[in-house]
Amino acid sequence: MQRQQTGAAGGEEPVGPLAGFTVGVTAARRADELGALLRRRGAEVMHAPALRIVPLADDSELLAATKQLIDSAPDVVVATTAIGFRGWVEAADGWGLGDALLDRLREVRLLARGPKVRGAIRAAGLTEEWFPASESMAEVLDRLLEEGVEGHRIAVQLHGEPLPGFVESLRAAGAEVVGVPVYRWMPPEDIGPVDRLLDATVARALDAVTFTSAPAAASLLDRAERRGMRAELLDALRHDVLPACVGPVTALPLEAHDVPTSQPERFRLGPLVQLLTAELPGRVRPLPVAGRRLEIRGHAVLVDGELRTVPPAGMALLRALARRPGWVVARSELLRSLPGAGRDEHAVETAMARLRMALGAPKLIQTVVKRGYRLALDPSAETKYAGD
Secondary structure, eight states, rough: OOOOOOGGGGGGGOOTTTTOEEEEOOOOSSSHHHHHHHHHOOEEEEOOSSOEEEEEEHHHHHHHHHHHHHHHHOOEEEEEOHHHHHHHHHHHTTOOOOHHHHHHHHHHHHEEEEEEHHHHHHTTTTOOOOOOOOOHHHHHHHHHHOOTTOOEEEEEOOOOSOOTTTTHHHHHOOOOOEEEOOEEOOOOSSHHHHHHHHHHHHOOOOOOEEESSHHHHHHHHHHHTTOOOHHHHHHHHHHHEEEESSSSSHHHHHTTTOOOOBSSSSHHHHHHHHHHHHHHHHHHOOEEEEEEEEEEEESEEETTEEEEOOOOHHHHHHHHHTSSTOOOEEHHHHHSSSOOOOSTTTTHHHHHHHHHHHTOOOEEEETTTTTEEEEEETTOOOOOOOTO
């Protein structure tokens, strides 16, 4: 049975701002939290982790870097992520080097990328010297270069995402930079969800795709390339499916392919969801139809603020009609818009009957005998569609 939601005036649960929209989530870490925030606002969520995080607790490269820093103290240590810093300390504990690492870190200048990293540092019993309120690595770099780094040894906790120009700039200024690779990104063990998300994006069955790390964006593009559909994916993201990135670093792989992205001012999951809450409804053009207010969203329709779930065939017909509101659309043209339709125009009549039932307001769509169907656009509507 179709579930209906109405506004507060109807005495029922209000429609969430993302009701009727479907959002893809590519995150491997904190995906449950992001999905819960989206669902709480009414969205349907398709989760497809584009990669997995492999801790380096038994990795020889991290072990070697840790021993090197314990044996020869750096001047500065830059901690970039909370999970990465905690993982580093935990890995060192596992090797019996935890106390030695913490003792060494107490002796050096410890810079944090932001307040979350500061929290991890303090949880380990350490104190950071400074962190930027902006959480920007660019600001960390500016501070180091302003102070002068020539002849200094700087350890940078790598966190799997590109740090454009950071290491190169420090080395160009005369610093010795030691990378600490706390964890690495790997392709997901099950590629099926990623393929389904790619198919849904190309088919415009998603309204937005969220990215919380640059490697996830790069991994999705790589998988699309392997399947021979990268051009189709890029076209969808450029024109129809909103790519929402948690920050500018995350957006780099997409913007390198001329994909414009949306980003919140604060690089957090909450602001990312707030961004979608503002942008997705704003992309919908409300239509005054038969005395009602019609909003055609991704997989559902709002009729005077009431959520009406519509089958895929009905959504295809409705979108075809909405491209030219008030104009008659021939059955033959509507037939071509139906997914998997053959040549029988009776399929249009069947899908149209189900669409009208789903909308709960049959007068929204008028039958024009021997010609086709039209949205019953109110005559008082000022918008002109002659150029559509």
